Amino acid sequence: MKTLTILGSTGSIGRQTLDVVRHSGEQLKIHALVADKSIELIEQQARLYHPEIVVMMDEGAARELRGRLKNLPIKVDQGMTGIINSVIAPQVDTVVTAISGRIGLEPTLAALEAGKTIALANKETLVAGGDLVMSTARKMKCPILPVDSEHSAIFQCLEDNHETLEKIILTASGGPFFGWTQKQLATVTLEKALCHPNWDMGAKITIDSATMMNKGLEVIEAHYLFNMEYDQIEVLIHPQSVVHSMVQYRDGSVLAQLGRADMRLPIQYALSYPSRWKNSFERLDFRGKTLTFHEPDLEGFPALAMAYRVGRRGGTLPAVMNAANEIAVLAFLQEKVTYLKIQDIVEKVCSEHNVLDSLDLESILDADTWARRRAAELIS
Template sequence: MKTLSILGSTGSIGTQTLDVVRENPDQLRVYALAAGSNVDKIEQQVREFKPQRVALMNEEAAEELKSRLSDLPIPVEQGMKGMISAVTADEPDTIVTAISGRIGLEPTLTALNAGKNIALANKETLVAGGDLVMETARKLGCSIIPVDSEHSAIFQCLEEPKGTLDKLLITASGGPFLGWPHEKLKGVTPEMALKHPNWSMGAKITIDSATMMNKGLEVIEAHHLFGLNYDKIEVLIHPQSVVHSMVQYQDGSVLAQLGRPDMRLPIQYALSYPTRWPSSFERLDLRGKTLTFQEPNLQETPALALAYEVGRRGGTLPAVMNAANEVSVYAFLEGKIGYLQIVEIVEAVCQEHEVLDITDLESILEADEWARKRAKERIINS
């Protein structure tokens, strides 16, 4: 039986991870739940799954939860200290990093240093600190199993020796504005951008999917996870979201992983690896389906083009791009900037940045803090 600490338990990936736990009660148990500030949802989760430890990042929310759970012998901690406690305790062997944003970097590194395996749903961790994270995992013999549907697909298709790989083909739905002209995008509202055609996700990742920044982050994530240079990582627009990604080998053979747009499938695989568990989740039915693919137009998807450029330059620049994007996305959701300004601000902040080598966690956090400050200043002056 695997014992889990779930970071981000109240979000989309976190709640679906708990669906997988319900599906596999003889294989999985929950040691700790950690989230941001959703007291109602985490209280329900605690009462159902009876973890031994709970943490909320928000101080007031943590105090309210502590009061609500006074009838249970479960400690409630707060802030990053609570997150760290959830991943460093002896009991859990696997940490599900379902928390959104760069904030997942520190607990992931801490978990690896504590000898824990990672089920990685927090792509920002590898975007901001991929070299450091992967080196830590290699040095300590910890596994990082991807939960993102695209990276899970690639992971499942890697049956041959790495030397026989030709390239990775990462699919993208294209989001809700596929094919829209630039002028029409000026009028996009948060409500419009949050209506993804296929996937049910959190607000931040849904906006990233619309701008195609999410796919850019996934390209950088794939570079770190699978060790291929950026010229060997291609993106294909696949509006049906049935083929989750593909691997092409040097003989021309292409292996693909297909499935319904249901995150519970890659979550379960990450937790069951190296075996596969049965599930009662709805099956893919290909009868009558037409699957199409097209190359993205990088002029129409500047976020994707920027991510390739940033990934190739490396150093502290990916952390800067990620931080500026987080700030800009939330500013858009709050109505402070327009849709097209998201990528414009991110690009401007990246152009300002003096790229440095990453030497440790502190160098990443300093670049992240600088980028957030500059992005906020540009938002105020926009």
């Protein structure tokens, strides 16, 4: 049996992780659930899965939850200190980082320092602090198992002889605006941007998919996870979301991982690895399917090209890009800026940043704070 702490249990990935736990029988157990302030949902989760600890980022939410759960032997903690304690607990084997945004960086580092396996669904952690996170994982000999469907696909296709790998090919659905002109993109509304054609995801990642920033973040994540140069990472638009990603070897052979658009599959693989557990999830049916692939439109969706540039430059710049994007996307979700303004804000913040190349947690967090403040100024 593996014991888990789930960061972001009330989000899309967190809820699907708990569904995997429910289907696993006696193979998975919950130590801690962590959320921001979704009191109703996390109370339901706590009563169903019986964790030892529930942690709320919001102090008021933690206070109310204590009252709601007072009849159960569940400790309710709060804030970053509570999160750190939930991931370093000696009984925890694996930490599922399903929390959204840069906030996942500190608990991920703490979990690695405590020798935990990371099931990584938080790409912003590697975008903001990839060098620091990967060096800590190597030092502590802790595996980082990808949960993102694309990176899980690559992980499953890799052979032991990594030196024969020529490139990796990340597939992207193209989001809801694949093929749209710049004139059409100027008419994008929040409602349209939140309608992803294939995946059921949280609001932030859905908007990132619409701008293709999500794929840009995944390019940087792949660079760190698989130790690949940016010239060896290709992106193809694959609207059907059946081929989740591919790897190409130096002899021209290409291995692909295919499956339904169901995040429970990569989640389960990260939690069962190196085994594959039997499940009752719906199977992929190939009959009547047509699979197509296209070059990404870097003019209509410049976030992807920017992510390549930012990743190549490195230093604190990826953290700045990520932070500015989080603030700009939040402003769009609050209907304070237009869809096209998201990219303008991120580009402006990145262009103003004085990049530091000597990275530690403090410098990353300082760059993150500056970028958030500057993005907020541009929005206001």
